[in-house]
Structure formats: C-alpha cells, structure tokens
Amino acid sequence: MNILRELRSRFKTALQEFADDPASFANLVRPSQDAKFGDFQANCAMPLAKKTKTNPRELAAQIVERLDVADLCEEPDIAGPGFINLRLKNDWLQQHVNRLAGDERLGVAPTVAPRTFVVDFSAPNVAKPMHVGHLRSSVIGDSLCRVLSFLGHKVIGDNHIGDWGTQFGMIIFGFKNFLDETAYASDPVGELARLYRLVSQLSDYHATKARLPTMRETLGENQQAVESTEAAADPADKKARKALGKARSELGELKQAIGESEKKIEAVDNDSALKALAESCPDIADRARQETAKLHAGDEENNRLWNDFIPQCLAALQSMYDRLDIHFDESLGESYYNPLLADVVADLKQKGIATESEGAVCVFLEGNAAPFIVQKTDGAFTYATTDLATIKHRVEKFQADVILYVVDARQGEHFKLLFSAANKWGYSDTELRHVSFGTILGNDRRPFKTRSGDTVGLESLIDEAVVRARAIVDENDQTKKDADGNPAPERAEDERAAVAEIVGVGGIKYADLRHNRESDYVFSWDKMLANTGDTATYMQYAYARVCGIFRRGNVDRETVRSSPVAIELASDTERALAVQLSRFSEAIDSVVFDYRPNILTDYLFATANSFSTFFAECPVLKAETDELRTSRLKLCDLTARVLAQGLQLLGIQTTERM
RNA sequence: GCGCCCGUAGCUCAGCUGGAUAGAGCAACGGACUUCUAAUCCGUAGGUCGGAGGUUCGAAUCCUCCCGGGCGUGCCA
Structure with a gap:
C-alpha cells in the first residue's frame, strides 16, 4: 500500500464539495518537508481559499472536518497560513510495518494498467x-x-x-592496408579498435591540414574586423558592445581550434612511421568512405570481413x-x-x-x-x-x-x-x-571528446574502482582480531575479490545514477570511486551490517519473519525508520513518473541513513526483552530487503559481508 | 541569426505539480569504538539560490529583461 496515494484519495473525497477538480487539490498532499510537521502535509487549503476567496485557515478546518483519516492519523493540525499536518498513528504505523514485513513486494503493488x-x-x-x-x-x-x-x-x-556506419569503412580500410596480423591473432578486437583509431587519425590529419589555411585566413580577417570595430565602437551602445564581446570570444575559440589543429598535425608529423603512412594515402578519407559504400552495396569481400x-x-x-x-x-x-x-x-x-x-x-x-x-x-x-x-x-x-x-x-x-x-x-x-x-x-567543464582521446575507458574505470575497493576489504579483514587479540582474517581470496567487484561496479553505477539525469555533471575519479557518504557502498554496508547481526546472533531470517511477535516502535528512531521503510512504494512511483532513477538513490540513501542511526542507538541482539529483540530483528530484516530490492532496481548488487 | 539547457554552501550536487527557517555528500572543526562491521554515528560552521523587475497570501521553482556559460542548428550518428 502506498500511504501517500491513500491519503490523497481520502482528501479527494473530503474536497468534493470544495472544488470542481478535487483530485488536483488532493495531489497537494506531500510527504512533510520536516519531521516536526508530522509525516505528511496537505497544502490544498491556501490555493483553494484563494479561489473561493475565503480564509485559508478556516477552510482548512472545514476540510479537516470532512476528512476521514481517523484510522490512519492523529487529529490533523492546522499550521501557518493553512497547512494541514498529518501524523500517522503509532498503532496504525506499527500494523502497517508488520504488513510490509510480511509482504514479498515490500508494499509496492503491481500496476493496474500494464503497458x-x-x-x-x-x-x-x-x-x-x-x-x-x-x-x-x-x-x-x-x-x-x-x-x-x-x-x-x-x-x-x-x-x-x-x-x-562509416566507422566500419574505416576498419575495413585499415584491415586491408595496415593490419598487424600478430596483434589481430592475439587480440582481434583490440587490433580492430587500433585500426579504427589509426584510420580516423589519418583522415583527420589530412582534413585538418586542408582546413588550416582557411582557418588562419579567417582568423586574420576576423582579427582585423574586431580591431576596426573596436576603434569605431561607441561604448554607450550596448548592442554594439555585446556584438563585440561575442566577436572576441569567437576569435578566442577560433584561435584555440587552430591550436588544437596544429597539435593534431604535429602529432603525426613528429612520428615518422605515422607521417609515412599519412603521405602514402592522402585520399584515405575517401577510400574509407568507399569501403563503407561497398559494404552497404553488398560487396562480397567487405561483407565477409564485416561478418x-x-x-x-x-x-x-x-x-x-x-x-x-x-x-x-x-x-x-x-x-x-x-x-x-x-x-x-x-x-x-x-x-x-x-x-x-x-x-x-x-x-x-x-x-x-x-x-x-x-x-x-x-x-x-x-x-x-x-x-x-x-x-x-x-x-x-x-x-x-x-x-x-x-x-x-x-x-x-x-x-x-x-x-x-x-x-x-x-x-x-x-x-x-x-x-x-x-x-x-571533463575538468575543463567541456564534454569529453572521443576524438581527442581524453575520455576515460570504461574498463579501466571499473578496474580502478575494484582495486580501490579491494584495498579497503584487505585492510579491514587484516586488522580483524580473535578473542586473544591475535590477527584473524576471515575472508578467502575469492571472497575478497567478489566483494571488491560488487563494491567497485556498484559504486560507479551509483555515482552516475544519483545525478538528476537532466543535468550535466563533472566527471571526477575520486567522486566516481568514493566509498564514504552518499555512495552505493553506504547502502551495501548497511545491508551487510544487517546480515552481520543475523549471523552473529545465529538467527535465521525466515524464522524471524514468520514469528508471531510483532514489530513495535519503541523509540523515535525506530519510528523514523519505519516511516522511511513505508515510503518505498512512493519512491518507486516517483521514479516512473518522470523516469528518474535519482529519486530512488535519494530514497535509499535516506533509508540507509535511518538504519545507521538505528544501528548506533538501538541494540538488537542485546535488546532489553525478547519481544523487543524480535521486533528489532524484524525491522532489520525489512530494512535489508528494502535496501537489496532498491539496489537491485538500480542494477547494484549486495553482499552479505564487506 | 534561430532553438534548447544551465548558473543553489569552499567543491560536487539534490530540491517533485509554486509552500513553512533552501537541503545532502565531500572538505573543515568538535565529540563517540572493552558493546550487533567506525566503509559508521552525533554535533558545529558554511547561502544576496547569477542580477533586476513582475505575477502571488507565498518564488530557487512561473513570466520579462540583463549578465555569464554550455549544447544543437540541410546531407556524421
């Protein structure tokens, strides 16, 4: 059950007589921004009061009168200009969390309208x-x-x-002319990639060389134009000033482009082997294009190569x-x-x-x-x-x-x-x-460019992430001690490697997914490979800590799950965790609404955060009573399942130990 | 020229359909391991939300203009 959706539907009923389109006002029920305002807040009274020209606080009171939420919530509060603050009843929340604990889908109902x-x-x-x-x-x-x-x-x-596409013409051309057979035998894909880069570089070389004189000429002309405009410019004329500024920045760009072109040319000129190759085929771009055309036209040899x-x-x-x-x-x-x-x-x-x-x-x-x-x-x-x-x-x-x-x-x-x-x-x-x-x-705030080669290969990025994760796994394990204080590492080589892979790959995926997909972001190795703070590692760690509790207590998760002892929310910390867990389905709905996985990363971070606080404050295995112990074990189990399921939906794996 | 996007803490980013005192992480500073994994927790400090107007009971969010930046724009994909 999605509590937010339920509350909205209750509000929709209550708003029937106040609005023509109660649903749109009911949608103004939101999770509270601040826990001190309760668990949910309804912001519908103010805009509605404006429409009907009544007092928003009075209208809020009238809405509350019509509102039937007594089973779920405490008596609603009306605050500020007319906010209706809702706090879930502890009894109800407890029941709800107990239902979740027994629900395989963790409260996320399958859609009623599959597409x-x-x-x-x-x-x-x-x-x-x-x-x-x-x-x-x-x-x-x-x-x-x-x-x-x-x-x-x-x-x-x-x-x-x-x-x-055209890249295949380049590969085919390279294969026919520049193939290193030994390299191809040992690493065919690597050799094909090399051929592509080579042909691409050489065609670029000729194209750039051909273009450079015109670029220089344009530069000269533009420079003169800018200078003469400068001389004649009226500083009071805003439009002229702006145009001049633009012309200047374009000039700068052109200069930079020329610099880059010169570098490209130099790179070939300074390498005698490359230079010889370049000179041997000045029409390389055309010939590569012809190979593409032949491929597309069904040429037998090219199609065989392609195959x-x-x-x-x-x-x-x-x-x-x-x-x-x-x-x-x-x-x-x-x-x-x-x-x-x-x-x-x-x-x-x-x-x-x-x-x-x-x-x-x-x-x-x-x-x-x-x-x-x-x-x-x-x-x-x-x-x-x-x-x-x-x-x-x-x-x-x-x-x-x-x-x-x-x-x-x-x-x-x-x-x-x-x-x-x-x-x-x-x-x-x-x-x-x-x-x-x-x-x-890139660090220069410009897009990574494939051509100029300053991009980071995915393989090496993952390798580095795994190496860094492995270093921490090793360090943690090697500092483990037994009861007598002697070193007692617990993990075998293959387990350490598996953990490092899960942490490394998960970290990279999470680092990307946590950004709002619409925004550009600056790539940084350290951020990509971080494992403290808002990272996949944090969630994976929370998950592993739950597993640790069950392992240490020698408790079977299935058994706890089916225990008749119910979860009771004995402290604010436990209540906060329960509320957070009950929002899983809201988070999933929001992800789909606008196809934004970062809503799920936010949710999981908040969930793991709630759990980490709980972990620090609420002893589980040493809880004061057996009932509380079971209750907390159940809460732990539910947390772990939500985290694992959430991470799974992000394509990130979990591991029982870290 | 036209079109699209961006500007939020020292850094990197959240901020949903306009809501209450603008939030995280990192970095900084101060505390917490004889107790279930310290890859952790608790706390402190840090903001003219690029600027100026406007709409509104209420604007980081909507509108207009300005400043700064990115991207795309008739035969690459």
Whole structure:
C-alpha cells in the first residue's frame, strides 16, 4: 500500500464539495518537508481559499472536518497560513510495518494498467571500446527497465548497436592496408579498435591540414574586423558592445581550434612511421568512405570481413555488459534495419510525407526550420531513416505502447523531428519519449571528446574502482582480531575479490545514477570511486551490517519473519525508520513518473541513513526483552530487503559481508 | 541569426505539480569504538539560490529583461 496515494484519495473525497477538480487539490498532499510537521502535509487549503476567496485557515478546518483519516492519523493540525499536518498513528504505523514485513513486494503493488515498453538504451558503437560516455545511457536505461518490470509492465530493453556506419569503412580500410596480423591473432578486437583509431587519425590529419589555411585566413580577417570595430565602437551602445564581446570570444575559440589543429598535425608529423603512412594515402578519407559504400552495396569481400568482425566485437561488448550486470531483451543493430530502409523512404514518398529537396529526400515538419533528411544526395540513408524503420519494427513486433529513448540531450532536436515524422507516418498511438540525459564533462567543464582521446575507458574505470575497493576489504579483514587479540582474517581470496567487484561496479553505477539525469555533471575519479557518504557502498554496508547481526546472533531470517511477535516502535528512531521503510512504494512511483532513477538513490540513501542511526542507538541482539529483540530483528530484516530490492532496481548488487 | 539547457554552501550536487527557517555528500572543526562491521554515528560552521523587475497570501521553482556559460542548428550518428 502506498500511504501517500491513500491519503490523497481520502482528501479527494473530503474536497468534493470544495472544488470542481478535487483530485488536483488532493495531489497537494506531500510527504512533510520536516519531521516536526508530522509525516505528511496537505497544502490544498491556501490555493483553494484563494479561489473561493475565503480564509485559508478556516477552510482548512472545514476540510479537516470532512476528512476521514481517523484510522490512519492523529487529529490533523492546522499550521501557518493553512497547512494541514498529518501524523500517522503509532498503532496504525506499527500494523502497517508488520504488513510490509510480511509482504514479498515490500508494499509496492503491481500496476493496474500494464503497458508494453520498449526501452532503447546503451547503443554503443561496436568499432570503439566503451568509455564513460556510454555509462549514463546504459545504467539509466537498465535501471528503468528493472523498475518498470518490477511494477508489472512488459519491458523490452533494446540495444540499438551502431554496427553499420562509416566507422566500419574505416576498419575495413585499415584491415586491408595496415593490419598487424600478430596483434589481430592475439587480440582481434583490440587490433580492430587500433585500426579504427589509426584510420580516423589519418583522415583527420589530412582534413585538418586542408582546413588550416582557411582557418588562419579567417582568423586574420576576423582579427582585423574586431580591431576596426573596436576603434569605431561607441561604448554607450550596448548592442554594439555585446556584438563585440561575442566577436572576441569567437576569435578566442577560433584561435584555440587552430591550436588544437596544429597539435593534431604535429602529432603525426613528429612520428615518422605515422607521417609515412599519412603521405602514402592522402585520399584515405575517401577510400574509407568507399569501403563503407561497398559494404552497404553488398560487396562480397567487405561483407565477409564485416561478418568476421561483428561476432568478436559483440562478444567484447557482452563481456562488458556481463561485468556491469546489464541485460537486454533485444539487440538489433543498425545493420538489421538496412534492408528495410528503401521501403521506408518509398512509403514516405508515396504517402506524400517526404519530398525531394536539393537532391536529398526530406520530411518537412511544421514549425521546424531543419528538414528531416531520410535519404542523402548520394543515395545513402541516414540514421533518421533507420530510426523510423526501428519504430515501425517495434510497433509491429512488440505492439509497443511506449518507446523510451535513453539518449544524450544533445540529440533532442533529432528526436523532436523523429517523433513528429513518425506521427505523420501513422504511429500516433505509440507514446514516443526521449528520456534525455546530460553530458559527462571533463575538468575543463567541456564534454569529453572521443576524438581527442581524453575520455576515460570504461574498463579501466571499473578496474580502478575494484582495486580501490579491494584495498579497503584487505585492510579491514587484516586488522580483524580473535578473542586473544591475535590477527584473524576471515575472508578467502575469492571472497575478497567478489566483494571488491560488487563494491567497485556498484559504486560507479551509483555515482552516475544519483545525478538528476537532466543535468550535466563533472566527471571526477575520486567522486566516481568514493566509498564514504552518499555512495552505493553506504547502502551495501548497511545491508551487510544487517546480515552481520543475523549471523552473529545465529538467527535465521525466515524464522524471524514468520514469528508471531510483532514489530513495535519503541523509540523515535525506530519510528523514523519505519516511516522511511513505508515510503518505498512512493519512491518507486516517483521514479516512473518522470523516469528518474535519482529519486530512488535519494530514497535509499535516506533509508540507509535511518538504519545507521538505528544501528548506533538501538541494540538488537542485546535488546532489553525478547519481544523487543524480535521486533528489532524484524525491522532489520525489512530494512535489508528494502535496501537489496532498491539496489537491485538500480542494477547494484549486495553482499552479505564487506 | 534561430532553438534548447544551465548558473543553489569552499567543491560536487539534490530540491517533485509554486509552500513553512533552501537541503545532502565531500572538505573543515568538535565529540563517540572493552558493546550487533567506525566503509559508521552525533554535533558545529558554511547561502544576496547569477542580477533586476513582475505575477502571488507565498518564488530557487512561473513570466520579462540583463549578465555569464554550455549544447544543437540541410546531407556524421
């Protein structure tokens, strides 16, 4: 049972005669912001009084008169301008917590209206190893899948892998020209990644070199323009000043871009082997593009190579997902949709939705300046085409009610166009939703750039997290002493390793999930790998402490759970923990409302915090009476289950000892 | 030019549909291990919520303008 929902429904009834739309005012019942105001507060009297031009405190009193919550709450308080403060009755709360303790779903009822969700997330490019940039989509998407299916929805997690784009032309070109056979034999995926980087670097080298003179020329022109504007500028003219400021900052950017370009060129020029390679193929970009075109056109050799590469790349990705405990129900790459694209464009044209413009086939959408290009001048299809084909497929194969795209906010405009194109095309019954997220920034507050190589590889990030966790596990275990004060480590090597892996991986996922998905965040090793404060470790530790109590007391959790002795809330600390535990279902509901896993991380942190206070203040095994001991054991068991379930919904594992 | 987003404590971030004295974590400072795991707990200090107006009984939240920053913007995905 969701107490908040129950209270809202009680308020809805009470508000019937005061408002036309009692439900919207009933929604103003919230968890209290401060425990001193009780457990819940209703903020509906003030806006309602404004509407009806009455005194808010008097109206609050009238609402309270109509309100039937006597079974759940103490007599409501009216405070301040007209807040109605509600405090759950201890008796009722006790009963409620006892019900929760016996409930496998911990108070989270399955949805009454199950829907079919396709969740599009992760979507890495097989040509490149995964880096921190892939973390957000993977971790948020996986968590949303878990939460939605826990609520009883049908969920298809779909990894829309990039396996067909221009990067493959580069790999194929590299494979044909620069292959290191020994390296390929021992680490094929590593060698393919090297080839990709190499070809990409060389094409970039030529492109940059070609572009540089124009850039310098522009720089000179702009500099002159700025100088002459400066001389003529009227300091009182705000607009002119602003324009000048902008021109200056653009000049700075251009200078920086030139600097970066020079560096790129130098990097190749200073390496004689690279330089020789670069000189041997000045038209590398074109030739790589041709390989892509040949692949797409069905060229036998390129398709054979592609078929050789893909399984190995996929296997490498899979081992990453295994380690992260991330799962998909479907994994159809762009290549899967390739054969369907021509029909998509033909259909769009035939229905008059797409038209030719400047040689490309476009869908023009009202209110959008940019067209949605489904076929380029050279005949090639774009990811816009693929995305449309994918929607068609998902609706036809899964009868999707909702498709969630867990994708970078920078692609917002693409999705806006995609959704309205799909709508026009006839897929208006399916809810399409861009669950966008912010960018991971470097220390300079600029997005990590794949090209410049300053991104952090996901594998090395996880390795480092595990190493740090392992150091603490070792230290803790080695300082353990027996009754005589002699060192007495308890853990075997494999157990220590397993704990370190769970703590390390969990920490990284949590560090990402705890941010509001919309905001950008600054990446920092230390924050990612922290294990004090608001971290996964904190929750895992609370869980392990519960397990420790049961272990130390030699108590079986199932047995306690079925004991007839009830939980009694003997202190404020226990009451606070009970209230917190009873809010689990509210937290889950809020996560789904706007697809925000950080609400769940907040909730779990608060829960673990409540428990840690309880742990410090309330002896369990040495409680004053047997009844209290059992009561507290039950509370511990419930806490552990909520924590484990909550973490599981975030994709984070727990361990019985740490 | 147009569009989207951001600016909250020294640092990193929460703040739900407008609610009471704006909250966490880290860092700092002070306390707590002969007692169930101190990866912990309790406490102190730290704010002109970028600025100015406006709407409102009430604004970090909504509106307008300004300042500062990011991202995207016809053929990459």
